[in-house]
Amino acid sequence: MALRFGAGVSAADTDYGTVLLDERSGEYWELNPTGSLVVKTLMAGGDEADAVAALTGAFEIEPAQARHDVEALVRQLRTSGLAA
Numbered sequence: 830m831a832l833r834f835g836a837g838v839s840a841a842d843t844d845y846g847t848v849l850l851d852e853r854s855g856e857y858w859e860l861n862p863t864g865s866l867v868v869k870t871l872m873a874g875g876d877e878a879d880a881v882a883a884l885t886g887a888f889e890i891e892p893a894q895a896r897h898d899v900e901a902l903v904r905q906l907r908t909s910g911l912a913a
Contacts, residue, residue: 832871832912
């Protein structure tokens with residue numbers, strides 16, 4: 830399922846990944862390069878399987894671990910209200 834940020838959430842790429850700002854609370858979230866790749870894949874319309882494929886293609890990671898990591902990140906982004 831594609832991902833989109835909630836209202837009041839902005840993102841900025843850095844040399845170390847992506848920083849998210851929740852403008853409602855003033856909290857910053859930092860995504861490392863793997864988290865950035867997952868978010869970019871999902872924001873571009875990809876689903877979680879696409880994000881897993883992107884991770885395994887770009888990093889030395891087993892598909893099962895990549896799937897777990899993608900699911901955990903998406904769950905955390907949605908639970909925190911950063912993404913829908």
